[in-house]
Amino acid sequence: MAPKTAARAEAERLMAAFRAAGALPVEADILQPAEVLLDLYGEDIRARAYVTGDPLRGEMMLRPDFTVPVVQMHMEGGAEPARYCYAGEVFRKQEHLTARKSEYVQVGYEVFDRADPGAADAEVFALFAGLLSDLRLRAVTGDIAILTAAVRGLNTLESRKAALLRHVWRPRRFTQLLDRFGGRAPVPET
Secondary structure: OOOOOHHHHHHHHHHHHHHHOOOEEOOOOOEEEHHHHHHHHOOHHHHHOOEEEEOOOEEEEEOOOOHHHHHHHHHOOOOOOEEEEEEEEEEOOOOOOOOOOOEEEEEEEEEEOOOOHHHHHHHHHHHHHHHOHHHOOOOOOOOHHHHHHHHHOOOOOHHHHHHHHHOOOOHHHHHHHHHHHOOOOOOOOO
16 A cells, blocks of 8 residues: 555545534545536646547546536535535646646535525635634635625624725735734824
């Protein structure tokens, strides 16, 4: 038996935390039907995925990520709210020789809750932030719902939350307010 890699050990640590948070582990086939992936991602995925033909199942792709299989599994019978976690190899072609590998371990935690999707996104973000805090990573998201849910969840005055929400579309002003309300910047005389 091969020794456990650092990536696999870290994936197991994260999976244990996700299960402790109430997530149901999801297994997804390594070979995925290309038709479904092409319908959802468009032909662009073909250039980044490893594609093969199966005489019985047609065109197949090595799993480019876990998103589609997890959503499909949820749609087939998942109740809401629902929490899922996964870990396994994913495969992506690389256009240039870089340090990024074409096969790597992807780990994820998903929450489905149509009643409060912003809170679900904030839960996922907060869990990852806590689990990865020792790595000194800089989190980046493009989802405004996560940011607004995080602001609404702050333990601060309602007037401060309102000010932050009012300026969420002005990144510079929003950051200045965060610094002021967090005590990292002085409060102006006015």
